[in-house]
Amino acid sequence: MPIDEHLARTKRRDAALNSERLMQAAREVFARQGLSATLEDIAQHAGVGVGTVYRNFASKREIIETLYDAALDSVLADVQTALEIQDPWVAIVTFFEVTASNQAQDRGLCETFLGHDGFGPDERIAEELVAVVSPLFDRASEAGVLREGVTVTDIGPIFAMLDGVYRMSDARPDLWRRYLALILDGLRAGDRPALPVPALDVAAFKTALTAAD
Amino acid sequence: MPIDEHLARTKRRDAALNSERLMQAAREVFARQGLSATLEDIAQHAGVGVGTVYRNFASKREIIETLYDAALDSVLADVQTALEIQDPWVAIVTFFEVTASNQAQDRGLCETFLGHDGFGPDERIAEELVAVVSPLFDRASEAGVLREGVTVTDIGPIFAMLDGVYRMSDARPDLWRRYLALILDGLRAGDRPALPVPALDVAAFKTALTAAD
């Protein structure tokens, strides 16, 4: 009973094109302006009217979820890539650089990760993030290349810090590299004093990443 | 012709009290909720009606300016205090700790400093900040305790980064100390690679601090 297939097959070609354009426009507009961009902005960027947006998506929220579910997966994949790097320290550095680079180019992605989207808590992100990144940190810890007391949950505040830098300098899109370098130097094992207060525990990490704004 | 004095003298005692309460309420509410707190919030916190707010201030903007002009001066004073510390490195550390501590307790203050208030650019802040903090950095530089390439303008991104941490953890009001320590370790002279990209120049620093959101 290929009813759906039949309907899909008869979708007009121009409609399909607009659908593509809209996805792309949403990606670009949310990346540049963040999730508070209006559907009007997106429609205009795609060269269509708002009505057309609603022919393709049920709501703004649906657009965002469609867009950033995929994005989340891609970040998780980046972590896997970093894990394949032999040197545990280089793997850590690579993980931060790749992820930060993605986020620097996509304000909507940042908001999704830091829970600054207008939606309720999404524990899934925090949960998966810890699960996937942990091995990276564990390995570095065991190899003795991580500073005493540094843990996975430090990635939350670190990405929050980098977010502050992205937003500060449209004119210098790579400024974050300077401060990430600073932070990474601080994370590396060496002859240093202990850090003054402990990192978040995993429960607090989840809360912190899902606290509404 | 003490006309004003006469009027002042005849101000009702309850009115004067409300005036005090309002100032205090505004301080507390803006500190906790940021500058987007409503006048309704403030009035309620002070135990008065909104009408009374307008008897004491012409507009929301006036309240904010009154409140944070004073706050700005006090920060500039903190810098002067740090300058009196003999050890150039300890002075730097103290400056960051005192200033960060103030900002951690006052979200409105952060927004003012980072230009996230809803008002136009206020170059004055950036200008004075550079002027006053420069000697602190110059002295540390000359003493050789600062990492190669670190400049005054690094304070902008650094405070932006710390802001990200404050907002992440209501439950851990001192978490910022951990990450400030990390950053300070990175700022200190030592056997390290050069930082990958240069700091903002002073012009870019002003732009960055006054860019609207």
Next chain:
DNA sequence: CCTAAATGGAATGAGGCATTCCGCTTAGTG
């Protein structure tokens, strides 16, 4: 007690934005 000062909080008005509606356009078919 009297009265001008002060007050509370409902009402106003502006602005922003997601979502809906509907008359017009046009792709695709026979």
Next chain:
DNA sequence: CACTAAGCGGAATGCCTCATTCCATTTAGG
């Protein structure tokens, strides 16, 4: 080519959130 339903644009709607204004009522202080 003509026809028709899928698609479309974008004006209209409805909902919010807030700063600011207004005025009937209360109250300090002489």
